[in-house]
Amino acid sequence: MAFSVEIKNLSYAYEDLQVLEDLSFSVNKGEFFVVIGPNGSGKTTLVKLIAGLLRPKRSEVRIMGEDIRSYGRKSLARQIAFVPQNVPLDFPFTVSDVVLFGRAPHLGTFGLESENDIKLADQAMAFTEVDHLARRRMDQLSGGERQRVFIARAICQEPEIIILDEPTAALDIAHQMRIMDLMEKMKQEKSITAIMVSHDINLAAMYADTLLLLKNGRLFKWGPPDEILSYETLEPVYGCPLLVDESPLGRLPRVTPVPGRYIKEGYRV
Amino acid sequence: MSTVSRKILVISFAMLMVLIGVMILGLSMGSAEKGVIPFLRAIFRIGELDPLLVTIIWEIRFPRVIVAALVGATLSLGGLVFQALLRNPLAEPYILGISGGSAIGAIIGILMGLARFPGVSILAFIGGMGTLILVLFIATGKTLLKKEALLLSGVMVNAFCSAVIMFLISLTQDARIHNIMFWLMGDLSAAGKTEALMIAAMVLPCFVVIFWLSNSMNLLLMGKEMAHSMGVNVRLVSVTLLVLTSFMVSATVSSCGLVAFVGLVIPHLFRLLIGADHRVLVPACLFGGGGYLVLCDLLARTLPQHGEMPAGVITAMVGAPVFIILLKRTG
Numbered sequence: 001m002a003f004s005v006e007i008k009n010l011s012y013a014y015e016d017l018q019v020l021e022d023l024s025f026s027v028n029k030g031e032f033f034v035v036i037g038p039n040g041s042g043k044t045t046l047v048k049l050i051a052g053l054l055r056p057k058r059s060e061v062r063i064m065g066e067d068i069r070s071y072g073r074k075s076l077a078r079q080i081a082f083v084p085q086n087v088p089l090d091f092p093f094t095v096s097d098v099v100l101f102g103r104a105p106h107l108g109t110f111g112l113e114s115e116n117d118i119k120l121a122d123q124a125m126a127f128t129e130v131d132h133l134a135r136r137r138m139d140q141l142s143g144g145e146r147q148r149v150f151i152a153r154a155i156c157q158e159p160e161i162i163i164l165d166e167p168t169a170a171l172d173i174a175h176q177m178r179i180m181d182l183m184e185k186m187k188q189e190k191s192i193t194a195i196m197v198s199h200d201i202n203l204a205a206m207y208a209d210t211l212l213l214l215k216n217g218r219l220f221k222w223g224p225p226d227e228i229l230s231y232e233t234l235e236p237v238y239g240c241p242l243l244v245d246e247s248p249l250g251r252l253p254r255v256t257p258v259p260g261r262y263i264k265e266g267y268r269v
Numbered sequence: 270m271s272t273v274s275r276k277i278l279v280i281s282f283a284m285l286m287v288l289i290g291v292m293i294l295g296l297s298m299g300s301a302e303k304g305v306i307p308f309l310r311a312i313f314r315i316g317e318l319d320p321l322l323v324t325i326i327w328e329i330r331f332p333r334v335i336v337a338a339l340v341g342a343t344l345s346l347g348g349l350v351f352q353a354l355l356r357n358p359l360a361e362p363y364i365l366g367i368s369g370g371s372a373i374g375a376i377i378g379i380l381m382g383l384a385r386f387p388g389v390s391i392l393a394f395i396g397g398m399g400t401l402i403l404v405l406f407i408a409t410g411k412t413l414l415k416k417e418a419l420l421l422s423g424v425m426v427n428a429f430c431s432a433v434i435m436f437l438i439s440l441t442q443d444a445r446i447h448n449i450m451f452w453l454m455g456d457l458s459a460a461g462k463t464e465a466l467m468i469a470a471m472v473l474p475c476f477v478v479i480f481w482l483s484n485s486m487n488l489l490l491m492g493k494e495m496a497h498s499m500g501v502n503v504r505l506v507s508v509t510l511l512v513l514t515s516f517m518v519s520a521t522v523s524s525c526g527l528v529a530f531v532g533l534v535i536p537h538l539f540r541l542l543i544g545a546d547h548r549v550l551v552p553a554c555l556f557g558g559g560g561y562l563v564l565c566d567l568l569a570r571t572l573p574q575h576g577e578m579p580a581g582v583i584t585a586m587v588g589a590p591v592f593i594i595l596l597k598r599t600g
Contacts, residue, residue: 048494051498052497052498053494053497053498073497073500073501073502074500076500077498077499077500078500080498081498082494082495082498083495084492084494084495084498086492087491087492087495088356088490088491088492090356091353091490091545092540092544092545093487093490093491093544093545093546094544097487097544097545097546098491101487101488101491101499102499104484104488104499104500104501105499105500107484109481109482109484109485110480110481110483110484110548111484111485111487111548112271112273112274112548113271113273114271115271118271118272157499
């Protein structure tokens with residue numbers, strides 16, 4: 001079994017609003033898989049379906065070879081960890097509290113952690129370099145530090161798959177790179193499958209093994225970044241002029257959006 | 270032993286000692302005979318016993334202290350659960366309309382000339398559960414139990430009930446108005462043995478279930494999505510907590526009226542002091558809230574020269590300044 005996620009003819013509608021239509025693809029084990037597409041193309045809905053937060057109508061999602069609906073809540077939580085876009089922080093939890101919560105699917109309802117759970121949380125915090133913040137309160141952290149805490153929590157859950165919904169949004173460039181480097185390290189050292197939603201095509205191009213491009217709830221194209229990232233593919237999806245050339249880092253596509261004034265002045269793309 | 274279990278044990282033990290301390294104080298003091306020494310002599314049967322004092326301690330003060338502890342514990346825990354579930358720092362145990370409904374029931378009972386127990390209590394309980402069902406019904410629509418919908422329905426139902434309460438009060442002119450005012454302020458003077466037993470039977474099982482769900486409350490505070498992805502049955506846990514909490518609060522309100530402020534301030538106090546882990550907060554609120562109301566009730570019945578005042582007067586008079594000082598120091 002080489003796939004951690006298999007999707008077959010997946011459709012999803014919120015009441016009468018059709019969001020996803022007839023998607024089929026698969027994610028290899030240990031792969032860094034990034035979902036891209038314009039706003040409202042169904043990216044978040046897709047990852048919520050994979051994370052089990054939404055229920056597909058028929059058997060269309062398989063996790064580690066099993067139908068997602070055959071998992072119990074906790075057994076699914078031992079396979080998949082989810083890092084949402086927004087996490088409310090209005091209660092004064094500390095960093096180590098939050099990372100330890102990741103052990104919940106492995107514990108009883110009352111959730112008393114053993115020494116081993118605490119050790120795993122310490123390791124996860126060291127892995128994402130937030131161990132020095134362990135006793136700090138979540139609301140005292142910067143955006144980048146918070147994101148690393150939530151990733152540590154996901155790692156502490158010891159899943160096969162980690163799903164992240166735009167973890168680099170609202171971070172500065174250095175912190176974006178730090179999160180992406182961390183994801184790469186996670187893939188290499190822990191061989192965890194990572195599925196991520198991103199708006200940043202260039203960041204995705206630099207790190208992803210596979211890109212999946214959504215347009216209006218349909219799968220437009222999926223494959224390795226250099227196959228997906230061409231202006232012929234991207235322009236019809238995003239509906240704006242884009243330049244694609246090779247990154248100065250070499251052998252990586254680089255996407256440059258074109259400001260309107262260049263087009264008005266008759267600049268030849 | 271992990272740090273969490275150690276923290277739970279240490280804080281529970283400390284608060285339990287406080288509770289036992291104020292309970293002994295509550296048993297020792299009263300209008301008949303004051304002082305810890307006569308009380309200890311009566312308990313351990315040392316020297317000559319005053320049979321009247323023994324009767325006062327066991328038949329009058331003991332049930333009252335127990336009821337105060339149970340009511341204080343229930344209200345503090347109720348506030349804790351609602352503040353977490355509704356993510357609203359102003360949430361208190363009566364927020365889902367329980368206070369308004371119970372008050373209407375109780376006032377009707379008082380106006381009908383029924384005894385405080387069981388007549389008024391039963392009507393208050395029916396009123397409280399009635400409004401709870403109404404609020405749940407209003408708030409349940411396409412989106413099951415959205416917190417804004419719950420809060421707004423609770424506030425609206427309570428506002429309507431307040432109007433009915435004022436209407437009923439304005440129709441009343443005799444001494445019953447004094448009874449109504451005491452009930453509305455929360456008053457433990459009618460607490461007897463039967464009531465103590467009934468309240469205990471209704472609230473203790475709720476305490477156990479809520480304590481068992483305390484880690485699910487922690488996870489829910491990380492947002493529904495994250496809680497769900499960590500294996501929490503979000504809907505089942507939320508509904509269970511809402512219904513159990515409302516039920517136990519109704520049970521205490523029906524016998525003691527609307528004891529104010531305990532449920533709002535005790536959870537905040539402990540959150541400031543010991544952090545946000547509900548596995549520690551639940552026992553802290555149970556013992557600490559119980560002790561706080563025992564103490565306030567003690568003051569309510571010993572401070573006035575004649576008779577007594579409603580315990581609800583003391584809870585707010587003492588609690589609000591203490592809380593403000595703590596908030597200033599830690600904030």
